[in-house]
Amino acid sequence: MHYRLFRSRQHGFLLSLLLLGVILLLLAAIGAGVYAFSLDGEVREKFEGKRWALPAKVYSRPMELYVGAALGLSDVRSELDILHYREQAGAGSPGTWSLSNGSLLVHSRGFDFADRSEPSQTLRLRFQGSVLAELESTLPQQSKSGVVRLEPLTIGSIYPKQNEDRVLMQLKEAPPFLVDALIATEDREFYSHHGISPRGVMRAVWVNLTHGKLRQGGSTLTQQLVKNFYLNDERTLKRKLNEAAMAILLEMHYSKQEILETYLNEVNLGQAGPHSVNGFALASQYYFGQPIGELELQQVALLVGMVKGPSLYDPRRHPREAVARRNTVIDNLYNVGRITLAQRDAAEAKPLGVISNPTATGTLYPAFLDVVRRQLHKEYKEEDLSSEGLRIYTTLDPRVQNAASASMTESVERLTRTYGRRAAGIEGAMLVSNPENGELLAVIGGTQTRFTGFNRAIDISRQVGSLFKPAVYLTALESGKYNLATPLDDSAVQVSNPGGKTWEPENYDGVSHGSVPLYDALAHSYNQATVRLGMSVGVPPVLSTLKRLGVSSDLPPYPSVFLGAATLSPMEVMGMYQTIAANGFQSPLRSIRAVVDAHGKLLSRYELEVKQVFDPTPVYLLQFALQQTMRSGTGAAAYERLPHELIMAGKTGTTNDMRDSWFAGFTGNYLAVVWLGYDDNRPTGLTGAMGALPVWVGTMARLHPSSLTPTQPENVMWQWVDHDSGKLSSEKCSGALYVPFRNDTLPTESVACAQGTVPAMLDRMINKVKEFLAPR
Amino acid sequence: MRAFRWIYLAVLLLSGCHALAPAPSPQKTTVPLHKPPATTPAPPAQSNLKAPNETPVTTIPSPPLPPVMVPQPPRRMQDGGQSRALQGVLASADSDQQAGRLDLAAEDLERAVRMAPQSALVYRRLAEVRLAQKRYASAEQMARKGLLFAIGHAQQASLWRLIGMTRAGLNDAEGARQAKAQADRLVSLPD
Numbered sequence: 001m002h003y004r005l006f007r008s009r010q011h012g013f014l015l016s017l018l019l020l021g022v023i024l025l026l027l028a029a030i031g032a033g034v035y036a037f038s039l040d041g042e043v044r045e046k047f048e049g050k051r052w053a054l055p056a057k058v059y060s061r062p063m064e065l066y067v068g069a070a071l072g073l074s075d076v077r078s079e080l081d082i083l084h085y086r087e088q089a090g091a092g093s094p095g096t097w098s099l100s101n102g103s104l105l106v107h108s109r110g111f112d113f114a115d116r117s118e119p120s121q122t123l124r125l126r127f128q129g130s131v132l133a134e135l136e137s138t139l140p141q142q143s144k145s146g147v148v149r150l151e152p153l154t155i156g157s158i159y160p161k162q163n164e165d166r167v168l169m170q171l172k173e174a175p176p177f178l179v180d181a182l183i184a185t186e187d188r189e190f191y192s193h194h195g196i197s198p199r200g201v202m203r204a205v206w207v208n209l210t211h212g213k214l215r216q217g218g219s220t221l222t223q224q225l226v227k228n229f230y231l232n233d234e235r236t237l238k239r240k241l242n243e244a245a246m247a248i249l250l251e252m253h254y255s256k257q258e259i260l261e262t263y264l265n266e267v268n269l270g271q272a273g274p275h276s277v278n279g280f281a282l283a284s285q286y287y288f289g290q291p292i293g294e295l296e297l298q299q300v301a302l303l304v305g306m307v308k309g310p311s312l313y314d315p316r317r318h319p320r321e322a323v324a325r326r327n328t329v330i331d332n333l334y335n336v337g338r339i340t341l342a343q344r345d346a347a348e349a350k351p352l353g354v355i356s357n358p359t360a361t362g363t364l365y366p367a368f369l370d371v372v373r374r375q376l377h378k379e380y381k382e383e384d385l386s387s388e389g390l391r392i393y394t395t396l397d398p399r400v401q402n403a404a405s406a407s408m409t410e411s412v413e414r415l416t417r418t419y420g421r422r423a424a425g426i427e428g429a430m431l432v433s434n435p436e437n438g439e440l441l442a443v444i445g446g447t448q449t450r451f452t453g454f455n456r457a458i459d460i461s462r463q464v465g466s467l468f469k470p471a472v473y474l475t476a477l478e479s480g481k482y483n484l485a486t487p488l489d490d491s492a493v494q495v496s497n498p499g500g501k502t503w504e505p506e507n508y509d510g511v512s513h514g515s516v517p518l519y520d521a522l523a524h525s526y527n528q529a530t531v532r533l534g535m536s537v538g539v540p541p542v543l544s545t546l547k548r549l550g551v552s553s554d555l556p557p558y559p560s561v562f563l564g565a566a567t568l569s570p571m572e573v574m575g576m577y578q579t580i581a582a583n584g585f586q587s588p589l590r591s592i593r594a595v596v597d598a599h600g601k602l603l604s605r606y607e608l609e610v611k612q613v614f615d616p617t618p619v620y621l622l623q624f625a626l627q628q629t630m631r632s633g634t635g636a637a638a639y640e641r642l643p644h645e646l647i648m649a650g651k652t653g654t655t656n657d658m659r660d661s662w663f664a665g666f667t668g669n670y671l672a673v674v675w676l677g678y679d680d681n682r683p684t685g686l687t688g689a690m691g692a693l694p695v696w697v698g699t700m701a702r703l704h705p706s707s708l709t710p711t712q713p714e715n716v717m718w719q720w721v722d723h724d725s726g727k728l729s730s731e732k733c734s735g736a737l738y739v740p741f742r743n744d745t746l747p748t749e750s751v752a753c754a755q756g757t758v759p760a761m762l763d764r765m766i767n768k769v770k771e772f773l774a775p776r
Numbered sequence: 777m778r779a780f781r782w783i784y785l786a787v788l789l790l791s792g793c794h795a796l797a798p799a800p801s802p803q804k805t806t807v808p809l810h811k812p813p814a815t816t817p818a819p820p821a822q823s824n825l826k827a828p829n830e831t832p833v834t835t836i837p838s839p840p841l842p843p844v845m846v847p848q849p850p851r852r853m854q855d856g857g858q859s860r861a862l863q864g865v866l867a868s869a870d871s872d873q874q875a876g877r878l879d880l881a882a883e884d885l886e887r888a889v890r891m892a893p894q895s896a897l898v899y900r901r902l903a904e905v906r907l908a909q910k911r912y913a914s915a916e917q918m919a920r921k922g923l924l925f926a927i928g929h930a931q932q933a934s935l936w937r938l939i940g941m942t943r944a945g946l947n948d949a950e951g952a953r954q955a956k957a958q959a960d961r962l963v964s965l966p967d
Binding site for chain 1: 868902921
């Protein structure tokens, strides 16, 4: 007997259809499961592991405070302004200062340096003129040495290829109102939904319809976070469904806290040139110059408002829209009961308060950052530099940099006013360093504010002209055949070249000055006397001197090298003058002090190195001559703006047809090199004294340069000598000069000017008269 | 008496500029009152000049005099003086070095260089740290820089002794011996 399995044909058909349906559903379920599994994998991968490529952060040098530091009230106040500290009576919170009863109170923010942590503390500073006289701290035991460091300025970042920038923050660092404002504005159901929120979508639609404007977002924070993980902004249905699925998966794996923290660090809040501003901590630096923890209600509200549209609500480009959006967020906070009416009104009345010159994204000191980057590339690969969250501590001094920039701008404006269209397009470069240790304090790569990548401080190679003269004189002084008072002949000179042609260099003023003391020929930069001197000591010794001074470029082995017929970059010129300023000791120019990894471990230190390349004595003598350049020579205009008591040394440089205007000079604490010229090498019409010198002087006038204090070597003796003959004289004689000598080059003859001269007799008589007429 | 007074006053007036001339001071040149009788300058140079021409003397030649010891310019140095902060930083460097944290000691000392750029003591300490790091060539250069700022023979001697140790580290026995000899010589000199 058979069973009839199916009653009828229709039943059979329906059942097979059912079976087919079940099988298909199973397959679909398996398919969906597999797909979900792969999505899940993608979510985990994006969320975990190396979540972000952290750019390297670059810091300026920290200001070091200690009793006796050469810092006046205005210096510290400048630094505080640069760090965006706010004035607040009593300086009760980090990032504030207050002036009372002649004391400056500073509540520092603290900073985690590579070697030691500097905690946030309140400091009381008292000044005596330009010296920090008293320093007290609420945490005196923290500093073993009595030196307190303010935090460094973040001057930029080295970006990963995606050009994203961020500063990481933890959830607990969020200021009050940040999380509340975010939730009230973007995702009210955040703590209760599981990734997507149908209620949220519906409410958003309702609110937006009734209020006619975009008050609330429809997608959850989780969905927005997922959206951010994707590189492009595809808005297809497929993408939206994927995002929704991933949001749910994300919530399954991670806690609300983790998702929120990631969101705070991920969300895009603007664009700084080619670099995107990601995360609230970086946005806080970029818009307000302050760490995220310091932000007040209205500042927080602005940033939260920008989540919806960072360019639409950009406070710098669309301030009105930004304020309106900010106030909407403040309203949201009030509507959910997180702030009082009074708080709302107070916050909405506040101005935007956005800073105009952000440094956090590296737009303010591009030339210096360029120098740093090039130095780093010698040792680090690009990927490591831009993704491992390295911290780079540099030598930049923001006050010096700002002074140099201001001076350069002032000079360019003055030149434009004086010469009109002829001065259009004038370019320049400047470097400032610490003469004793080679630390670079400031770099300027051009006269225009927009940096195009062409860094004239390093990338140009220009004729140096008179800047090489000190090498000729140094060679002469080292030889023992000359001293500073040796009379040199500045009359017309002819030099035959090997090719048979003659070279007749002329003085700049076209005049021959006869017999001049050696130091004076350098101070006035006389070409004729210098060439004669150079011919006397010989080209090879001068070339050797230049090499020892650190000039590594190709040098022409001809007498034209005496007058600087060679091309160097401003950086190379600085290296040469560094050795002169440091008494014959070469120190490599450094822009970086240390590189530390994201966990605080020291990776590299760029240490002080010195190498003696000259005996100090001839360099000491050369420095005397370079001081006379400022007192009575081509640099004398400096004393029109700088104090008479300031002892400084320098050399002007003017090249053929005035295509280059140079000045290299140093005080006790600053060495600076300035170049002005045109990129296309056309004549500027400016000598070193007319073009570059004012930029140098303007920089020093804005800082506190200390006098040069040259250390007199043991085998140097100062003597009175006769100006014209270089022979021994005495203090009371006319034409007598007080000049240093190396012992073995002291003049042995003296001029006939001793006690019996007319001026000396008169002197005695006058003293007698004074005695006679003195009140009894 | 009165007549004398007027004569003296007349003389005073005549030489008024001289009395008002700025007093000669270091590193400045005195303003010549009268140019002494012109000494004939050297004849114009020919091509391929070799040696500088001596300026012929037309005044009465005096016998060569030994240089008179004139007052030297006062010595001013940025060596930190008695700064307690500097002493604190040096003490910090000491304790770091004793604890074997040579990198940190070097950092402290580089801070000290910024605070007192012309201190022989700071460079001597830097040389000692380099010595401890077995960076002998670098240590000698630090010591040489210290010599630049050393005051007194005792300081110089201690730096030469350090140089002796750095050369020994480089197996330069002769150089080490010379440095030590220099140190001994300096110690025996009055300060």
